[in-house]
Amino acid sequence: MRPPDAGTHADRLRRRCGLDGNDxxxxxxxxxxxxxxxxxxxxxxxxxxxxxxxxxxxxxxxxxxxxYEAATRHRVDATVVGVTQLESGREVNVVWTGADGTPHNGRYTSWRATVVGEHRVLWTGPRHTLGEMGPRKHxxxxxxxxxxxxxxxxxxxxxxxxxxxxxxxxxxxxxxxxxxxxxxxxxxxxxxx
Structure with a gap:
């Protein structure tokens, strides 16, 4: 038995759609x-x-x-100075030196295991908010x-x-x-x- 050709498939589709004038x-x-x-x-x-x-x-x-995020978020190399265990995640205290040479400190919540003295690449935004995520990607x-x-x-x-x-x-x-x-x-x- 030969497989149906394209014309047979088209005819079946036509009849299935009701375009056959069937009495x-x-x-x-x-x-x-x-x-x-x-x-x-x-x-x-x-x-x-x-x-x-x-x-x-x-x-x-x-x-x-x-x-907006590319203009307002900047990469900082921070050092962990304290870790507090929370019910979900950890509150991490860090210090870093700004581009102008002034010292800054801040905290953020992380799910990753962190130890005091660890160096982290973080992103700071307006009013020195911290986070592990960089600017939004395309x-x-x-x-x-x-x-x-x-x-x-x-x-x-x-x-x-x-x-x-x-x-x-x-x-x-x-x-x-x-x-x-x-x-x-x-x-x-x-x-x-």
Missing amino acids: LRRRVDRVQWRVGLLLLLLFLVAAPIACAHVVSSVDAAGVRAER ARTIGDDVSAGAAVLAVTGLPMLTVYLAFRWGCDRRRYRQWDEEWADFDRRSRST
Whole structure:
């Protein structure tokens, strides 16, 4: 047996979509197909517009955050002078020398094991806030863009899919009811003959 060619696959897809003019298709089948096509077209129009709007907003906010953090966060080489165990993590006291030669001290919370005398590369921000994370990287902005785009597609598509499934459920009930009525009619006619 030979595998089906591309024409056979296209023909199957055409028939599966209801584009075959089959006289055995009921009106409810055609209506269901049209509603499904309408919802699909609505999704294909609305989703890209909503996705482009949200992703551009998220991207602009991410780029602004990148620039702000690159301008305000600076790398410091600090020495640990004290560690206090907390319920979750550790409070670490450090000292460092600023770019102008003045000594600074500060504290931050860390999850990593730390000992007194250890040298750490930290990042200081406005008002000498400390942290282990450097300025925001562009990869994080791209990740946020992708996540926002996926969320918009889901938020746009799920209501339309729900409407289609509810409509299909109603069509299936009508289809089964018609099927039962036709079988009952067939049974009555076969008994009367």
